[in-house]
Amino acid sequence: MLKRWRQSVTLTDLVVWAIGLFIGFAIVYGTIVTWQQAQYSTEQWINLTIDGLKLGGIYALIALGYTLVYGILRMINFAHSEIFMVGPFTAVFLAKYLNSIGFYDTNPIISLLLITIFSATVSATIAILLERIAYRPLRFAPRLVPLITAIGASFFLQYTFRGMYGNDPETYPTLDILKGVIYLGPIPIPKTDALVIVSSMLLMLILYSIVQYTKMGKAMRSVSEDKAAAALMGINVDRVIVFTFTLGGISAGIAGILYSLIYGQVHFYMGFIPGLKAFTAAVLGGIGNVVGAWLGGTLLGLIESLGPNLFLSGLGIPAANQLKDGIAFAILVFILIFRPQGLLGERISKSKA
Amino acid sequence: MSKQLFALFALLILATTVFSACAPALECTDALGCVTVNEGDPVHFAYAMVIAGPDATLGIDSRNGAEIAIADKGGKILGHDIKFDGEDDQCSAEGGQAAGTKLAADPSVVAVIGTSCSSALRVAMPLWSKAGFTVISASNTAPDLTLAGNENNHPGYLRTAHNDNVQGKAAAQFAWEVLGVKKAATIHDGSIYAQQLQQVFADEFKVLGGEITAQESIAPDQTDMSGVLTSIAAGAPEFIYHPIFIQAGTQLVRQTKETPGLENVKSMGADGMFSPDVMEGSGDAVQGFYVSSPDFSKFGNDYEKNFKPTYLEMFGSEPVSIFHAHAYDAFNMLYACVEKVAQGDKNGGNMLIGRQALRDCMYGTRSFNGLTGSLTCSATGDCADPNIAVYEYSVGQYPPVKVWP
Numbered sequence: 073m074l075k076r077w078r079q080s081v082t083l084t085d086l087v088v089w090a091i092g093l094f095i096g097f098a099i100v101y102g103t104i105v106t107w108q109q110a111q112y113s114t115e116q117w118i119n120l121t122i123d124g125l126k127l128g129g130i131y132a133l134i135a136l137g138y139t140l141v142y143g144i145l146r147m148i149n150f151a152h153s154e155i156f157m158v159g160p161f162t163a164v165f166l167a168k169y170l171n172s173i174g175f176y177d178t179n180p181i182i183s184l185l186l187i188t189i190f191s192a193t194v195s196a197t198i199a200i201l202l203e204r205i206a207y208r209p210l211r212f213a214p215r216l217v218p219l220i221t222a223i224g225a226s227f228f229l230q231y232t233f234r235g236m237y238g239n240d241p242e243t244y245p246t247l248d249i250l251k252g253v254i255y256l257g258p259i260p261i262p263k264t265d266a267l268v269i270v271s272s273m274l275l276m277l278i279l280y281s282i283v284q285y286t287k288m289g290k291a292m293r294s295v296s297e298d299k300a301a302a303a304l305m306g307i308n309v310d311r312v313i314v315f316t317f318t319l320g321g322i323s324a325g326i327a328g329i330l331y332s333l334i335y336g337q338v339h340f341y342m343g344f345i346p347g348l349k350a351f352t353a354a355v356l357g358g359i360g361n362v363v364g365a366w367l368g369g370t371l372l373g374l375i376e377s378l379g380p381n382l383f384l385s386g387l388g389i390p391a392a393n394q395l396k397d398g399i400a401f402a403i404l405v406f407i408l409i410f411r412p413q414g415l416l417g418e419r420i421s422k423s424k425a
Numbered sequence: 426m427s428k429q430l431f432a433l434f435a436l437l438i439l440a441t442t443v444f445s446a447c448a449p450a451l452e453c454t455d456a457l458g459c460v461t462v463n464e465g466d467p468v469h470f471a472y473a474m475v476i477a478g479p480d481a482t483l484g485i486d487s488r489n490g491a492e493i494a495i496a497d498k499g500g501k502i503l504g505h506d507i508k509f510d511g512e513d514d515q516c517s518a519e520g521g522q523a524a525g526t527k528l529a530a531d532p533s534v535v536a537v538i539g540t541s542c543s544s545a546l547r548v549a550m551p552l553w554s555k556a557g558f559t560v561i562s563a564s565n566t567a568p569d570l571t572l573a574g575n576e577n578n579h580p581g582y583l584r585t586a587h588n589d590n591v592q593g594k595a596a597a598q599f600a601w602e603v604l605g606v607k608k609a610a611t612i613h614d615g616s617i618y619a620q621q622l623q624q625v626f627a628d629e630f631k632v633l634g635g636e637i638t639a640q641e642s643i644a645p646d647q648t649d650m651s652g653v654l655t656s657i658a659a660g661a662p663e664f665i666y667h668p669i670f671i672q673a674g675t676q677l678v679r680q681t682k683e684t685p686g687l688e689n690v691k692s693m694g695a696d697g698m699f700s701p702d703v704m705e706g707s708g709d710a711v712q713g714f715y716v717s718s719p720d721f722s723k724f725g726n727d728y729e730k731n732f733k734p735t736y737l738e739m740f741g742s743e744p745v746s747i748f749h750a751h752a753y754d755a756f757n758m759l760y761a762c763v764e765k766v767a768q769g770d771k772n773g774g775n776m777l778i779g780r781q782a783l784r785d786c787m788y789g790t791r792s793f794n795g796l797t798g799s800l801t802c803s804a805t806g807d808c809a810d811p812n813i814a815v816y817e818y819s820v821g822q823y824p825p826v827k828v829w830p
Binding site for chain 1: 640684
């Protein structure tokens, strides 16, 4: 037994474990020190948690697009971050128009619905076009080809929008009904944050039910298992793929509006960082897995907002909040080392990968 | 055919030699070499400023200032056309590297006006200094660039912008004396401009007797500020100083007012956030936001009477940022010195501009009568006549209103 163990463990494994142990220790130690210092009040920790949940909800919605497409086509759609950008960047002009005619203030809820639907439509349309023009002709090409195409498409969309609307950020007019806070018991939550958290959860539930319980969802899952067999069973594979891109586009478009409600600004480059983070979230949860996207997104959001103040400042790192992106991408690296299949992912067999 | 061509070339070369022999030969004796400007050639000035991206107003505004100065001179210097083109410094070290390399490789460049941002200059200046250029910036304000003996102070560098030692101190005085706050926090974005400026502020604020609760930092393209603001709120400051740029700065302005514990905290930026884009980006949260900037009321009469109308006429708007007048002065200083040090035919004929001579002349500038005041250059290149004022934004009103001194 011991002998077999000794044979199967290599030096690399030992080094990796040592690094893992060290990081684990550093995190625990930093957290303990921070707690002892008691620098932040309970209310502030709650604020950070709420912030993490709202960021996480947005990451989860974007991650869903990566995960669905990966599940079916086994390709990473790097242009998805631009699908997230095109919706809100187009809808901002509708929002400004509605604001200029006064409709925005008199009918805030209808306006919000209108711009959300508009943004989702634009994102979904671009996603479908992207699939039709850039990915479908390459479906049987080697796997690297669509990947590079996706990166190209990403740049194309970014700079098309830059060309059309310019370099400067555009600003969403603020909605009066979203100002202020609501109270959940004694805890004040900014209205925008509450809206973002609730609607992203609802949306995740709806999308999960679509994938799990509808006929189309069943078809999606079977195409993801085996395209050829699904086609033989009478499933229109092209239609399923288009449907998948539509779902991803809609969720990205809505995520974009939620993002713009929080930060108020849109610009042509806005998709890049959230897109990368959402990709990290998808990998963290296990790419190809819808629940994994939600779990990964939420966890990433929480780690990002709590992490710097929780363990980095305890470790005595100055200006720890500067490193929040660093934490997010360090996580990506460590998942790839320790658990490449992600938290909920299954090990992908060679034939599928 | 090729023989005939060859003969033609030979003839041409012979002719050139003969003609140039007739004119008195110009010989360059300058320690750093000379720029040769032949009859019919333009005199080449280059700019390196941020002219695209979220911080573009800063660079475009300065470029406009220099273009007005060129237009004032009728586009000519000593009978030669003025050629004015340049590169985008992207307000970053990467952009500085690209612009620096590109311009340093062009021997026709007499002088560079730029950069917009100190981060870009820090990387570009070693290249330009080595190439023998004279560089004059209208908006670099980081103290170390003109600090004698500092590794970032290079020969050939001058600026018409104020040194942040002045600006940071003014901000601290304003916070302490006028607003009467006792506890302050600072945020920078890792750029040397912001980092050094907030340090000057913090040091001066402590000297005055105040307490600095935190000196935090963010990434220049960060959108979510809740972590850093919560961390700052833990120290309960009454004042936040974040002398950064527009993109991240407007997010800070917005999110500070939404962070529990910071709703009523006053915040202040510096000259990097004096722009209409701040109004657009911050929304209603801009109400009561302070910025420090050169004091426009101290600018000469010419500024209101001639410069601003010309700006409006040439570019169709009021000045979009704050360093246009500094760029105007920078160009005029260069112009005066090139006129002075050029050798040879000063009426549009062949001439030489000595690179070391040009630098010496620039450093020797005394009581130069510019738009921004009376400019006298120090041995390390600080030429500004610095008067700093504090301005306050309100919703729907641009430019912001001067509140101090």
